[in-house]
Amino acid sequence: MLKRKEIVEFKIEDSEFGGKGYGYVGDVKVTVKHGIPGQLVRAAIKKIKKKQAEAQVLEILENSPLEDQSPCQHFGNCGGCFQQTVAYEEQLLLKEKQVKRLFEEFAIKNYTWLGIEGSPTAFDYRNKMEFSFGDEEKGGPLTLGMHKRGRHYDIVTVDACLIMDEDFRKLLTTILDYFKEKGLSYYNTRRHEGYLRHLVIRKAHFTGEILINLVTTTQSQINIQDLVEKLLALELRGGIVGFLHTFNDNLADIVQSDKTDILYGRDYVVEELLGLKFKISAFSFFQTNSQGAEKLYSIVRDFVGEAKGQVVFDLYCGTGTIGQIVAPNAEKVVGIEIIEEAVEAARENANSNNLNNCSFIAGDVKEEVKKLKEKPDIIIIDPPRAGIHPQALKDIISFDAEKIVYVSCNPKTLVRDLVELEASGYQVDKAQLMDMFPHTPHVETVVLLSRKNPDDRIEIDIDLDELDITSAESKATYEEIKDYVLKNHSMKVSSLYISQVKRKLGIEMGINYNLPKSKDVRVPQCPPEKGRFITEALNHFRMV
Numbered sequence: 001m002l003k004r005k006e007i008v009e010f011k012i013e014d015s016e017f018g019g020k021g022y023g024y025v026g027d028v029k030v031t032v033k034h035g036i037p038g039q040l041v042r043a044a045i046k047k048i049k050k051k052q053a054e055a056q057v058l059e060i061l062e063n064s065p066l067e068d069q070s071p072c073q074h075f076g077n078c079g080g081c082f083q084q085t086v087a088y089e090e091q092l093l094l095k096e097k098q099v100k101r102l103f104e105e106f107a108i109k110n111y112t113w114l115g116i117e118g119s120p121t122a123f124d125y126r127n128k129m130e131f132s133f134g135d136e137e138k139g140g141p142l143t144l145g146m147h148k149r150g151r152h153y154d155i156v157t158v159d160a161c162l163i164m165d166e167d168f169r170k171l172l173t174t175i176l177d178y179f180k181e182k183g184l185s186y187y188n189t190r191r192h193e194g195y196l197r198h199l200v201i202r203k204a205h206f207t208g209e210i211l212i213n214l215v216t217t218t219q220s221q222i223n224i225q226d227l228v229e230k231l232l233a234l235e236l237r238g239g240i241v242g243f244l245h246t247f248n249d250n251l252a253d254i255v256q257s258d259k260t261d262i263l264y265g266r267d268y269v270v271e272e273l274l275g276l277k278f279k280i281s282a283f284s285f286f287q288t289n290s291q292g293a294e295k296l297y298s299i300v301r302d303f304v305g306e307a308k309g310q311v312v313f314d315l316y317c318g319t320g321t322i323g324q325i326v327a328p329n330a331e332k333v334v335g336i337e338i339i340e341e342a343v344e345a346a347r348e349n350a351n352s353n354n355l356n357n358c359s360f361i362a363g364d365v366k367e368e369v370k371k372l373k374e375k376p377d378i379i380i381i382d383p384p385r386a387g388i389h390p391q392a393l394k395d396i397i398s399f400d401a402e403k404i405v406y407v408s409c410n411p412k413t414l415v416r417d418l419v420e421l422e423a424s425g426y427q428v429d430k431a432q433l434m435d436m437f438p439h440t441p442h443v444e445t446v447v448l449l450s451r452k453n454p455d456d457r458i459e460i461d462i463d464l465d466e467l468d469i470t471s472a473e474s475k476a477t478y479e480e481i482k483d484y485v486l487k488n489h490s491m492k493v494s495s496l497y498i499s500q501v502k503r504k505l506g507i508e509m510g511i512n513y514n515l516p517k518s519k520d521v522r523v524p525q526c527p528p529e530k531g532r533f534i535t536e537a538l539n540h541f542r543m544v
């Protein structure tokens with residue numbers, strides 16, 4: 001039996017979405033934070049529970065056959081990218097396999113899988129970078145860049161980073177040199193002392209407009225107008241349209257503003273996508289890969305299809321990009337977004353794009369969606385990584401829209417929500433991946449769902465007391481599955497839920513003895529988490 005802190009050597013057999021790699025030591029599945037299939041690693045066990053362990057890689061003993069030299073000089077030191085050693089085509093295959101497997105684990109079936117689209121460019125693709133000030137080792141010179149791999153408090157200067165374009169590199173170097181010369185201190189996140197916090201650069205790829213936002217505390221007061229002049233004098237491919245100075249005295253190590261001064265120009269850039277213009281302010285969400293965004297939004301527009309005379313909801317709409325891209329084909333678009341600044345930009349964008357059939361609501365989807373009186377024909381949903389709030393999902397389902405297009409940056413929460421949607425009368429028609437983030441473990445997934453034909457739906461209400469769970473199925477098997485889930489996940493599951501999962505997986509086809517005796521009762525549906533554990537148990541018993 002493995003023990004905590006034990007050093008093990010094993011081969012990474014495969015990887016999961018998010019970049020986790022796993023392999024086996026005896027019959028224990030050992031997972032590491034980042035792993036490429038084929039690598040031989042030496043790792044220290046951090047946690048172990050039953051037959052599952054987590055470990056930290058100490059050394060890569062042998063590279064994977066998928067790997068080659070990384071073209072970036074910061075690779076391995078910088079925590080930003082983790083699979084630059086893998087050829088881009090192979091990265092795409094890995095991502096596709098990881099997401100496809102999640103769909104299978106959650107028993108999403110009978111849909112068309114359209115594969116993965118790559119980013120138009122694998123390098124120079126980022127239109128926004130958020131750098132931190134710090135040092136690479138205690139007491140070392142000032143650095144400006146990304147967190148060092150595996151060391152949150154150390155910052156690596158990434159002046160040759162290849163996923164951002166040349167202008168970012170020039171600006172970073174000039175700004176770092178300026179503050180080194182001034183001898184200014186960085187903000188120490190443990191002691192809460194110091195001045196320089198972050199540098200955020202946005203460059204609209206298609207218009208070349210650049211916005212720079214320097215984030216500091218108020219612990220020094222220096223005039224940085226000469227820095228602005230220095231930057232304006234640089235020869236860049238694009239053009240600086242604004243320089244902002246944001247003050248942030250909050251303890252949390254994230255970019256936020258107590259106050260923002262405009263030291264030069266304006267506080268936004270304009271990007272052009274698919275023939276429309278979008279104003280992007282300093283703190284609004286915007287896809288970080290503009291060329292990739294054109295491809296992503298084209299997929300969404302395709303999935304939406306013909307929308308003449310139809311009402312479209314664009315939920316979690318950011319600056320209203322998706323809604324406006326489908327608006328010319330629709331009767332009306334209603335967007336909801338929590339960041340007010342983004343909503344204002346969405347309204348302005350719609351105006352300047354001459355779209356008078358779009359309206360935008362500022363607020364939480366969970367609160368706002370239930371206030372909407374109108375019935376949508378099509379709902380587009382593009383939530384943050386956490387997915388859709390369960391209450392919001394219920395309200396979205398209750399609109400009974402004909403079509404739902406779900407855009408997700410986190411397939412783990414996506415499949416959770418898809419299970420709920422499928423249990424509530426929708427079917428997954430097709431799914432496509434779009435890689436917006438080469439060399440990182442992330443990927444976007446677009447899914448088209450349509451309302452099931454009423455003939456395909458069986459609506460029964462059920463009272464738990466009425467359940468006859470003395471099924472004709474093998475009781476031992478049901479009991480074993482229950483025991484497995486209880487032991488491994490401390491959760492009780494019912495025979496009804498096990499039966500539902502087995503049916504979804506196509507391993508229980510006959511009469512359902514777990515149905516209620518009464519025909520007028522609603523059947524409780526297996527919650528996604530329990531569904532996952534039951535599927536795991538079925539896998540464990542080799543029933544799938």
Ligand SMILES: C[S@@+](CC[C@H](N)C(=O)[O-])C[C@H]1O[C@@H](n2cnc3c(N)ncnc32)[C@H](O)[C@@H]1O
Pocket residue numbers: 285286287316317318319320321322336337338339342363364365366382383384409
């Ligand atoms: C993945 S982004 C999508 C933005 C937009 N669809 C786009 O492509 O640019 C998610 C957006 O949801 C917003 N958001 C996060 N939580 C929200 C909530 N509870 N209600 C409404 N909007 C929310 C974020 O501010 C962000 O703009």
